[in-house]
Amino acid sequence: MAESERVPAERKRRRPTSSGVVLSADLIVDAACELIDSQGAQAFTVRKLGAALGADPSAVYRYFRNTEDLLLAVADRLIGESMAGFAPSGDWAADLRDLVLRAYRSALRHPQIAVFSTVRVTGRPHEQRAVDTGIGLLLQAGFDDATAVRHYHTLVDTALGHAAVDAGVMRLAPAQRAADEQAWQDEYGSLPADEYPSVHRVREHLTLMGGSAVEPTLDLLIAALRREVAQRAE
Amino acid sequence: MAESERVPAERKRRRPTSSGVVLSADLIVDAACELIDSQGAQAFTVRKLGAALGADPSAVYRYFRNTEDLLLAVADRLIGESMAGFAPSGDWAADLRDLVLRAYRSALRHPQIAVFSTVRVTGRPHEQRAVDTGIGLLLQAGFDDATAVRHYHTLVDTALGHAAVDAGVMRLAPAQRAADEQAWQDEYGSLPADEYPSVHRVREHLTLMGGSAVEPTLDLLIAALRREVAQRAE
DNA sequence: ATTCTTGTGTCAACGGTGTTGACGTAACCT
DNA sequence: AGGTTACGTCAACACCGTTGACACAAGAAT
Numbered sequence: 001m002a003e004s005e006r007v008p009a010e011r012k013r014r015r016p017t018s019s020g021v022v023l024s025a026d027l028i029v030d031a032a033c034e035l036i037d038s039q040g041a042q043a044f045t046v047r048k049l050g051a052a053l054g055a056d057p058s059a060v061y062r063y064f065r066n067t068e069d070l071l072l073a074v075a076d077r078l079i080g081e082s083m084a085g086f087a088p089s090g091d092w093a094a095d096l097r098d099l100v101l102r103a104y105r106s107a108l109r110h111p112q113i114a115v116f117s118t119v120r121v122t123g124r125p126h127e128q129r130a131v132d133t134g135i136g137l138l139l140q141a142g143f144d145d146a147t148a149v150r151h152y153h154t155l156v157d158t159a160l161g162h163a164a165v166d167a168g169v170m171r172l173a174p175a176q177r178a179a180d181e182q183a184w185q186d187e188y189g190s191l192p193a194d195e196y197p198s199v200h201r202v203r204e205h206l207t208l209m210g211g212s213a214v215e216p217t218l219d220l221l222i223a224a225l226r227r228e229v230a231q232r233a234e
Numbered sequence: 235m236a237e238s239e240r241v242p243a244e245r246k247r248r249r250p251t252s253s254g255v256v257l258s259a260d261l262i263v264d265a266a267c268e269l270i271d272s273q274g275a276q277a278f279t280v281r282k283l284g285a286a287l288g289a290d291p292s293a294v295y296r297y298f299r300n301t302e303d304l305l306l307a308v309a310d311r312l313i314g315e316s317m318a319g320f321a322p323s324g325d326w327a328a329d330l331r332d333l334v335l336r337a338y339r340s341a342l343r344h345p346q347i348a349v350f351s352t353v354r355v356t357g358r359p360h361e362q363r364a365v366d367t368g369i370g371l372l373l374q375a376g377f378d379d380a381t382a383v384r385h386y387h388t389l390v391d392t393a394l395g396h397a398a399v400d401a402g403v404m405r406l407a408p409a410q411r412a413a414d415e416q417a418w419q420d421e422y423g424s425l426p427a428d429e430y431p432s433v434h435r436v437r438e439h440l441t442l443m444g445g446s447a448v449e450p451t452l453d454l455l456i457a458a459l460r461r462e463v464a465q466r467a468e
Numbered sequence: 469a470t471t472c473t474t475g476t477g478t479c480a481a482c483g484g485t486g487t488t489g490a491c492g493t494a495a496c497c498t
Numbered sequence: 499a500g501g502t503t504a505c506g507t508c509a510a511c512a513c514c515g516t517t518g519a520c521a522c523a524a525g526a527a528t
Contacts, residue, residue: 014476014524015475015476015477015522015523015524016477017476017477017478018478023477045513045514045515046514046515046516047514047515055477055478056477056478056479057515057516058477058478058479058517059476059478061515061517062475062476062477066515066516067515067516128421128425128430128433129430131422131433132425132430132431132432132433133432135432135433135436136431136432139432139435139436145435145436145438145439146436146439146442148432148436149436149439149442150447150450151450152443153442153443153447153450154447154450154451157395157399157446157447157451158392158395158396158447158451160395161391161392161394161395161396161397161398161399162391162392162395164395164398164399165391165395165398166391183357187357187362188357188362188365191362196362196366197366197370198366198367198373198382199362199365199366201373201379202369202373202379202380202382202383204379205379205380205383206383208380208383208384208387209383209386209387212391213387213390213391213392214391216384216385216387216388217388217392217455220388220455220458220459221451221454221455223458224454224455224457224458225454227457227458227461248495248505249493249494249495249505249506251506251507252506252507257505257506279484279485279486280485280486280487281484281485289506289507290507290508291486291487292486292487292488292506292507292508293506293507295486295488296504296505296506300486301487
């Protein structure tokens with residue numbers, strides 16, 4: 001899991017910072033994750049990262065070329081984390097749901113990263129393992145090769161897409177986010193019946209628009225796949 | 235969400251800027267769209283917007299509370315564009331597919347905007363119209379109120395999620411994008427059969443991972459909805 | 469033990485950002 | 499004609515990412 005160092009992987013001189021911390025690429029990635037998780041991605045800045053580390057912000061540039069480079073290293077760690085502990089049960093549909101939901105959750109854990117890390121093919125070991133596992137489950141279900149690939153693509157892009165959307169919501173400051181959910185009641189709950197009949201009719205249920213839609217979506221997709229398999233068996 | 239206007243919708247005093255332009259909220263949104271489309275979302279700043287308008291950057295704050303507020307207006311314009319020309323056929327499933335695909339396409343037509351605009355509840359007129367139409371189609375299909383809302387949420391978030399993912403790909407430089415698609419063949423096409431049996435088996439079909447997965451996804455979702463309605467009717 | 473090299477933490481600075489408050493002036497109302 | 503005030507402008511603030519110069523301690527060489 002190498003990072004894109006500007007510096008040989010192994011460091012010899014470990015000079016502690018003025019506050020006594022001994023820096024390393026791993027430690028910086030740790031701190032970055034923590035910062036993003038606790039403060040929200042919006043709050044992530046190199047300067048705050050430096051403060052959290054107890055080091056001058058510019059020290060980060062001894063380990064990463066720039067902010068994007070650092071965020072890629074964080075994304076790299078994500079892929080590994082998300083698949084840790086995945087244990088197939090034997091039910092292909094349930095396992096697929098679990099696998100894809102893991103990708104979603106770990107992407108969502110770091111919202112800012114999710115937006116750009118979901119579009120690149122990393123080709124790294126963890127990604128390769130995940131792809132093989134997912135396609136394997138679809139083959140096990142009985143789909144032919146091409147269909148398995150197509151369906152895998154569908155599931156993964158859907159999960160990552162939802163992650164990107166939901167990540168955007170997470171990026172908002174908590175107060176802003178609350179206001180946004182409230183908006184469904186405030187702005188939509190009181191639309192006039194003559195101009196917006198459907199919205200008016202369902203106004204009691206608009207809070208359902210608040211949370212994430214991943215799980216309902218995956219449930220529908222997997223139900224459709226299950227049915228496809230069943231029909232094929234007839 | 236709070237009103238975007240800090241000012242009554244209709245303006246009386248139209249004082250031209252020092253360069254002779256007469257500002258308006260619409261004109262500012264125009265300029266913002268143009269700027270983002272041509273230069274990329276990264277390049278969008280209030281100061282550049284001011285320069286493009288031939289006005290002091292801070293003039294923007296007479297029309298929008300802050301940048302976020304302006305971007306919501308941009309997002310709503312996109313929704314409006316996408317809905318222009320939508321004509322329901324009477325087949326709720328086909329109409330839903332069309333409606334949602336329109337949202338996807340217009341988001342994708344402006345990849346730079348899509349990345350952030352897919353994320354917020356704008357609460358603005360165009361969005362309200364689209365929401366009412368979509369939920370109306372689901373009610374017409376026979377779903378109860380709460381279920382209609384849930385399914386609408388599912389469809390919209392899915393389409394916008396795919397737009398976000400696919401827009402991310404579009405943003406890559408063409409060379410980069412080609413390399414990324416090639417990676418599916420290069421990196422995955424030659425994985426050893428013993429370690430990655432499933433990927434190895436489907437290696438002929440990995441190019442299917444290239445394009446967008448929206449349509450297959452929507453087809454699966456709508457098939458699931460159709461079946462739900464059919465079962466309810468029994 | 470002393471010197472030398474160099475990796476690396478620090479500091480100051482640059483040019484950028486969004487946003488705000490004061491200010492004057494032109495556009496409308498009476 | 500005069501008064502109000504909307505709104506464009508300006509200057510300033512507090513941030514941001516990033517860089518180049520610098521000091522110094524860790525390890526190597528002697």
